[in-house]
Amino acid sequence: MNERNALRYGLLGLALLVLLTVTREDAAAPPAKPAEAGKLESLTELNGQAPTRRDLQIQTWQTAEGAKVLFVAAPQLPMFDLRLTFAAGSSQDDGVPGLAMLTNAMLNEGVPGKDVGAIAAGFENLGAQFSNGAYRDMAVASLRALSAPEIREPALKLFATVVGQPTFPEDALGRIKNQVMAGFEYQKQDPGKLASLELFQRLYGEHPYAHPSDGNETSIPAIGREQLQAFHAKAYAAGNAVIALVGDLSRSEAEALVAQVSAALPKGPALPRIAQPEPPQAGASHIDFPSEQTHLMLAQLGIDRRDPDYAALYLGNQIFGGGGFGTRLMEEVREKRGLTYGVYSGFSAMQARGPFMINLQTRAELSAGTLQLVKDLLRDYLEEGPTQKELDDTKRELAGSFPLSTASNAAIVGQLGTIGFYDLPLDYLETFMAQVQALDVEQVKAAMARHLDPDSLVIVTAGPDVAQQPLPPPSDKPAEQPTGVPEH
Incomplete structure (x- = not known):
């Protein structure tokens, strides 16, 4: 569902929020404190406080x-x-x-x-x-x-x-x-x-x-x-x-x-909800394809949109692989070893249990080692949970970027559609960030462990069958990525 969000952008997002208040392309969130007419607020004026989100009054x-x-x-x-x-x-x-x-x-x-x-x-x-x-x-x-x-x-x-x-x-x-x-x-x-x-x-x-x-x-x-x-x-x-x-x-x-x-519209009732899926058979399969790189996709059943662990899983995944640079996956797979341009994970929560997925692509001759590395990183994260610093940094980033979720009329109408379609509480946008900010390390760790199992992964790879090479060791200066656009 094409169901790919704006909560990742940190300070860049806040700059966009300021621009939205003067471009009139759409309605933007009110300033965090009263400002003189025509005056743009700087980020320093927030004085360490999270910027305010629009009061929607749904x-x-x-x-x-x-x-x-x-x-x-x-x-x-x-x-x-x-x-x-x-x-x-x-x-x-x-x-x-x-x-x-x-x-x-x-x-x-x-x-x-x-x-x-x-x-x-x-x-x-x-x-x-x-x-x-x-x-x-x-x-x-x-x-x-x-x-x-x-x-x-x-x-x-x-x-x-x-x-x-x-x-x-x-x-x-x-x-x-x-x-x-x-x-x-x-x-x-x-x-x-x-x-x-x-x-x-x-x-x-x-x-x-x-x-x-x-x-x-x-x-x-x-x-x-x-x-x-x-x-x-x-x-x-x-x-x-x-x-x-x-x-x-x-x-x-x-x-x-x-x-x-x-x-x-035609006259008629709501259609029945989709039934929950049965757990799949874990294991790996490979598609032979003549390319320079191999696509790696790992998945298992995740949650539906009304699961009470949604906030904890969202926060936990942002730390592991959902938040772009600075996540566990990006740090270990790209930054330390130079194995990929990007690696991402995410829960797609839908009417029924949507997938939790990890996807990336890497050089074909390093694909087996990269796959094992990603599986080990997931296993370690589920066993250890996030660090306190990872939790605090991600909470701060989410609090800073969350106003973008209601920064424009188009963003708001999308949020309303989601709230209505998935029968979420009308105060969902108010309570979600409060739930995220209240979570501690043990709660995030427990929620991730309840829903994910590294031994239950469905894995699909697509690329050439070539002799495998050992992974390079982690380094502060990994080998540069090959030039050119990665294959998709």
Whole structure:
């Protein structure tokens, strides 16, 4: 799900936050203390305190058709952001891989009286932006426009028609299928993609998360217009929708806006939640591919989005491999040994248990040793836990960058969509960082050990079969990486 966040940027992120307060591209978080009009605050004025996050004051209600609404009034800019999130991702494909993706991709290809060109021109002439996408858990459709009634009303009318009454024209369906099929051919030349496909298949088996969101070469050609219509009627129903709205609107204007959108959607209830997957068979598999580097992917089942250990696992993973430079993985694998350009780990928490993954690529002749090193680093981290310094440094970094999660209307509408879709508490953004800051070393260590087991890893590698060499010893000045762009 394409579900890849802005909490990593530290002081650079804070500088961006300051810029956002004056660019008017979007609404930004208020300053940490009162400032004179037109005056930019410096980081020194924070005096060691974490910058403040916007007070969202989330309002929520349900439409007559059953859609869940989350609204934040943001009068700072004369615009609004609207996002519809449906439980209509590939996990709902029901044996037809790619059905959810094609349905979402076809939304703006035709409506009664308008083809794709007329739809695009309609939004463009209003200065409005339409966007959409489909992932494993969800499908989304979004609108950004000025909030003045002469712009808002026609933009909203067109958006409601696109989301509620797509005609799925045959010519557009054929064109998009051809594009998807061409993408499958490209994937065959990408060892990282091949490894990812096999990893999810091995990790999830018969579970709906196992197959790729884009479908496959067999399923896509067979999908017909009638299947898209049936999926839309079921999965894009108002009762299956979360409507997130942020902008320069009163409560009454917001209620009228979402009522119009909700009424335009098909009538129907929320779809059942995805069942939890069964634990996979651990072990390694290899894809032979003629490349200079080998892709390494290690994974096991992680957590769902409502797991009570989410905050502890988020913090623990930031220290281990989720925070970029300065993490255990980057320090040991790249900085001390020069084995990779980047190595990362992360929990993808979804409706059901999403994966915990570690991925990197390294020189083919060093792949076996690098794989063992990463496994040893994970085992050591689970046994020892983070140091107090690692914990304190990461907490400080997260506190400094957290305001970016609500620094713009676009960021806020994304947060509202997540809160609504995963049924998180309305005060989630307030409580999450408090939970993170309250954690100690033993709590983080215990949470990571509860959910991860180095002996249960599913491992997929993709690269050439070559004679292996021993790893270089750790050094303050490791050998330089080879020049050029790494293979992907």
